[in-house]
Amino acid sequence: MATCKHDNTVEIVQVECKPPPMPTCSNNLKPVRVLDPDGCCWHWECDCYCTGWGDPHYTTFDGLYYSYQGNCTYVLVEEVNPTVDNFGVYIDNYHCDVNDRVSCPRTLIVRHETQEVLLKTVQMMPLTVQVRVNKQAVALPYKKYGLQVYESGFKYVVDIPELGALISYDGLSFSIRLPYRLFGNNTKGQCGTCTNTTSDDCVLPSGEIISNCEVAADQWVVNDPSKPHCPHSSFTTQRPAITTAGASGTTLRKGCASPLCELIQDSLFAECHALLPPQHYYDACVFDSCLVPDSGLECISLQTYAALCAREGVCIDWRSHTHGACSVTCPSHREYRACGPAEEPTCESSSSQQNSTSLEGCFCPEGTVNYAPGFDVCVEFCGCVGPDNVPRKFGEHFEFDCKDCVCLEGGRGIICQPKTCRQKPLSQCEEDGTYLVTEVDPADTCCHVTSCKCNASLCKENPPTCSLGFELKSEMVAGRCCPSYSCGKWGPGARGRGGPRAGAGRVLSEAGYELVEAPGECCMKCEQTHCIINRHNIQYILKPGEIKQDPTNNCTFLSCVKINNHLISSLSDITCPDFDPSIPRNETRAHCSTIPITKRISHSGCTKLVTMNYCSGSCGTFAMYSAEAQALDHRCSCCKEERTSQRKVMLDCAHGSSLNYTYTHIESCRCQDTTCELLPTENSASRRHRRSTPRALGP
Template sequence: NCTKAICIEDNIIQVVPIICNPPPKPTCANGLSPVQVIDEDGCCWHWECDCYCTGWGDPHYMTFDGLYYSYQGNCTYVLVEEIYKKVDNFGVYIDNYHCDTRDVVSCPRTLIVRHETQEVRIATVKPNTLQVKVTVNKQAVALPYKKFGLSIYESGINRVVEIPELKMNVTYNGLSFSIRMPYRLFGNNTHGQCGTCNNNTADDCMLPNGNIAENCETMADHWQVVDPSKPQCSPGLIPTKAPSTTPMQPCKESSICKLLLGSLFEPCHGFVRPEKYYAACVFDSCVVPNLDLECSSLQVYAATCADQSVCIDWRSHTNGVCSYKCPSDKEYRACGPIKEITCKSSQQNETSTKQMEGCFCPNGTMLYDSGVDVCVKTCGEFYCFTRMHFGEKFTVDCQDCICLEGGNGIVCEPHECAKQNKTSCDGEGFYEVNEVNSEDSCCPIVTCKCNTSLCTTKVPKCTVGFEVHSHIPSGQCCPVYQCVPKRVCVHQNAEFLPNSSVFVDKCQNCFCTNEVNVSTQLNIISCEHIPCNTYCEPGYEHQPVKGECCGRCVQTKCVIHTANNSDLILSPGEFKSDPYNNCTIYSCVNIHNQLLSSTSEITCPAFNEENCKPVSKYEKLTLYSMHGLLHPTLCSVRQRKDFIFYKSCRSVDRVVMTECEGKCGTFSLYSADANSMEHSCSCCRESRTTVREVELKCPTGHSISHKYIYVESCSCQDHEC
């Protein structure tokens, strides 16, 4: 109870009241008066500068700390969000649009307030008017509205969104908005187009990344939010340039703007300086002179003055330009109560000194209820005197009521709904929805709706050549997916339409057919090999070659041209005599995969006439060298000339070679002493040899040196018989 207990001694306690010393009154950067805030102990108080941001016209902004700027973007923007998130899903946003035919300036269209599970939208019904409609989570609601810690109500010309837990309120009337937030809850923790609430204008132009822009026009464009209805808008675009305030012709300021600096608003000048509002008014009257937007500058200034408890009746001084018409059963007041007294609230004490302009019930009448916009002279008159008789029952606001005399004239109980068959929304994707009952609007009907986003089955990823087909079976919500063939051919993870060519390899012409492979469900690829000439000359065979389609003729046998112009075909390792000359032999060898042919001629021993005996007595002797006609000669050296072959290489010319040939003694005699046959054998063999060297020419073109044995002398040498 704002007292302090002090223990003296011996259980003696002194209780003294806490003394509060009034703190010095600070100066707020936004030019508004500071507010008294109770300390945490609930006893003393201190001054704070509330966060107060306004916007109006086309549009002009005054940040929390009082920095003025104009911005002409036509997207949806963040007015205020927390830097460090303390409140779930909290923020205030503005949807601007181009409000003149030249798309030069923009005006506010919708104010959006998000708090936890609710999103409030206050939208302008008709451009540049004070007609608005309110929706919560995209559903139209009647005012006053109060649910989940958020309330919405009418206050004069404004619609007010109030969040008591955060001690903040947001107002909007179609032409202007205001946001009031307590410094103790939001100080140093706001950013957006309304700036940072810290009583310092130096950082009001803060970008989302924490940097400070050179001006707030640049900063404002960076606070775009994704809006599906405005695909041309996205964060990070080039800042929207403000239109020039210098018109093509000299601009004469509107006389309405001068009212801000004159005696009419002078009582407020000491509380709120008018210069920035005057500059905005001149801007609007020069740039868009036909929209009467200058009225919004006076309206916002008057509302700010009323917030400081200074009420000014200004509309009657505008010669009808800024007049405001009320319904026939109400009258306009520049200084009416923030919350109008109703039959149900008449007993409550209204202590607020702040006032608000708007349409109010005439003197002598009272608003029946904040939810029933009818002025009555006596409470209960609205229903009981004009529609019902006393004692008659009726239903209103989903309550069963009866008209009684005295008091408010109405006694109500909650409306009872008839029992309904319980609807069970079983099945994946279904959820319950309350729909309006045409027979009883107070008793909604529970129906089942399908929301495919609640389905858990994921769309399968089909292999190449297949695609996803889906269908929703009767009585179900979630689709059933399956991969079905696309009636195409597939080769190397690529799809080919029927009758289109398919490249398999360069040796085949392939195309996609309309025939389907039963096992793979894919169309069949038909291929034909490229036509090839497989004829080869004799001695050659057609063999495939890697990297080539048709192969080529490869020599597998030797082709030898004989002396009589005929051809012989020999396989490697084969020997064959000339069909017309048995003394000529042809051969074919394969050396390192190269076929080489050779020709060999059989040479006869050198002919010596001395070895022949005469067979005729004629002077001219006929000599025969046939066997049996030669005189046997003794063992001696015989010479002959022939080619030397070695490893497919051959001597260039015939070489003189020697050999031993002739008769040696050989006999078999009977020996009486030994009583057996005695044998004596001798052979004509070389007795002395030398090694000679000759040059051989090889098929590859190179030459080699070859050594061979040359017989110098021969003799008869004994040999075992």
């Protein structure tokens, strides 16, 4: 200490700091040493420490114990006179038993300045806690704007270094530790007043102090839109009976307590009893096991007491004494330890950074170390760990996410380049019916291969037309995309190359068809050899060149001709014109005109009845004496086609198939002059007479 003397003389005297007597903290925790404002000496303070666990049970900042089963959202702590912008801790409780008699914590909410942190239990078995900041999920460790969130053992911790505040949550219990120098005599809520005395912990929002904390706790409800049954102005649960501070209004039956509760008062925790009285935690264990038996809630009281003992430096492996009733399961790459480090060492941490505090949790096995904060990877050596969570040694080359990577010491650690694929893509497919397709290479899923795939619907080859008596057959040949076509025998008589020949074929063939020799073929083939005419439900079979009179009409003739190896059947009607004596005629026939006729066209085993025209009629061919020429005047004309067109018809084939066929159709006829020849001979006249006179012909 410096003292100003006369004549500008300054005397420096060392300040003597006398150790102050150690106080007794009402919450039974050890007091902490705090520097005086001048920074020379120090004094003792009792930090504010509030906990909640089970269904739930509370100890206030000053150590007052009570149970409260509200199922709304409540204020745990806020400042009476705000010195920190928007600071507060809140708890969301819900009924966690089928009878709605007890409550459990579901979400712990921490507000600090512009950030709101939610630690929410989303699954109990196995325990899963989700961390959200300003309604957005975040990864741990999280650090922003003077606030940190990280994992420590089984707990999720919110750390605000500038306030010295530590808030932890593990799904079924919470703890809030605040420095007395910043929050002493300036807190309100279900956690009490932090004055190092329990007499004023049961305080109402109005500031009134009452004797029952359960009644006071009911008043610290927060407006939560998701809980419309929890208004500000009314109680959220039935008012419990008025009791003195620290007592409970619930009467428990005798002998209902779980034997596990006895462990808290047993010699197992004897070393901790002197540091932290176990009675509150024993009472909570009995309460939970009696009110909600076989729920496992008694394990939470044991866990909470053991955690406080570990904080005081006494670590106890208590779970091994519960015979599996309170066991925990760790991930396969980690192992359970009752007394692990509060800050697990990593490849990035140094020994000087290690915290001596012990706690239980799932830790990396002996001989391994956690790679880095935020990486749940235990490694034997400190190299690189990529997004695949696989540890790599420095200098190791590997492939990840279709990239060629290498682990390097320093810098970003892992450097990756796009993987190079060697195959050159095809430009087109040559085989009929195939198309280009690009797909993942099964041998290397990082690369794509282009190949030709088969789609039979794209085949351009047309199947052949099979002759009558044969059917089209298709066969898929290995190594070929499109089917291979062939014509095979059809019908019950088809027996392949060793089948019957002409004898059996005539029996099986249809009328008008016969088996004929096929040059160069082993077997005979079925071919149409006669014209087939169906008229008035009667079928007529005519050979080529044969003419037959219709037995029902003497002026109708049926005929069959073979032209260019095609069979053409015809039906001819002869009409007789009225006689006109003023017009010289060489025969009594109608004038030249088109006459419709129905004929059957046959081609390649396919047939069709077609109505077409032919030219017929008188054209005035005569011989007459001419006085001017003093000779006979011959005039000869012929009834011939005047205009024709090419028409198409679809012929019907066997088995329902069809065939396009083109024929010449006569559109109109007229008499055309021609050279007059000598008079026909008698035989010729006889033949002409037969053509113009209807005559019944034999079949």
